[in-house]
Amino acid sequence: PLKVSTCLYIIQHPAEESRVLRTVPLLAACLPPDKCKILIGRRFSEDRYPELATVCRNPSTLILYPGAEATNLEEVTLGSSSPPVMIIIDGTWSQAKDIFYKNSLFRLPKQVQLKTNISSQYVIRTQPTNTCLSTLECAAVALTIMEKNKNIQETILRPLQALCSFQLQHGAQIHHSKEHLLKNGLYDKPMPKNKRKLRRMELLVNNVKI
Secondary structure, eight states: OOOOSOEEEEEEOHHHHTOSSOSHHHHHHHSOGGGEEEEEOSOOOTTTOHHHHHHHHSTTEEEEOOSTTOEEGGGOOOOSSSOOEEEEEESOHHHHHHHHHTOGGGGSSEEEEOOOOOOOSOTTSOOSSTTOOOHHHHHHHHHHHHHTOTHHHHHHHHHHHHHHHHHHHTTOOOOOOHHHHHHTTOOOSOOOSSHHHHHHHHHHHTTOOO
């Protein structure tokens, strides 16, 4: 396991637990057990999760969730009084949004986002856009910034690259992002009838950040 001072709390949607090709187990294998804690659920109250509540109230805790109120992680000054803590939500975008907005605890830490244009190497699973990253990739980039160690990203991504390579050698197909498929006329599924979902697809085609 890598030696890091940052502690990650992975808030995992229950649906992710049943997926075969998920990235959180790879991430957990890369870090010491006390530096990568996984909590599974949709709702996290202070009564049921007192340790998490304490973490969320800690001034050194950050939560990785993009948005208008988020600060770029590269611009955040990390305190030296206590080891930094990062909360990452693991799930689809809609699942992550549901967890973030329906749990008041997650509004307590400072909200941060990653300013990166790298493309996901998780090519065996469809991403919404070309720059959407898996949970493992987000953690790798975040830890590299917080630990000021560029080797961390390369080390954590290596198991993901091996997983994808193995799957592709045994019949898996490369999955382009939904954005790529829509822009190139390759999206072969029926368009949604729901106006909100249809609008989101239009935004993807027009490269509007959603």
